Amino acid sequence: MGMNHTYTDKEPTRDEVDSLDGPTVIEFGTAWCGYCRGAQDDIAAAFEDHSTVRHLKIEDGPGRRLGRSFRVKLWPTLVFMRDGQEVERLVRPADAQSISRALSQIDS
Template identity: 65%
Template structure:
């Protein structure tokens, strides 16, 4: 699944996320967040070579249960999941290396 430029209209439930199969990258943030905007090229570039990774872009904020269930405090927070289990995360990635290390935690297979 390619990079998702837009946040989902409605966030999935925690049960839906926990039941995902394969590798998924949850991205928590908002469209207006400067840190989120600066991270977009890094995220897009990293996902270009990883068609096996589902990109789930979730708008976060007060009262958003999914972000709270993952303990999200800063944006963007990227959580790498394998078969519904968190395997790695990065908060506010600053460079391509941070993204490569994150995605390296969930190789195909």
């Protein structure tokens, strides 16, 4: 587990996400998004202390069901989940500390 560096267009279903055990972060965005690219160093720094957290990096856009089910409007959006339940959400996170704080809420 730990940080995933590549967006995938193969998204799980919402039912699959809701049934995940343990801590999970879903990152919605795209490889070409400037905000998404700009956040990667902060996301990587935050994940250094949380290597057991599952990181799903999902390409989002029109017609993408998983992003719509989470009502994603801006990229990157990080959804922090524990046992399939959303605990925290960060939209366009500004620093590694805010991401680390959110990771601490799900990774105990």
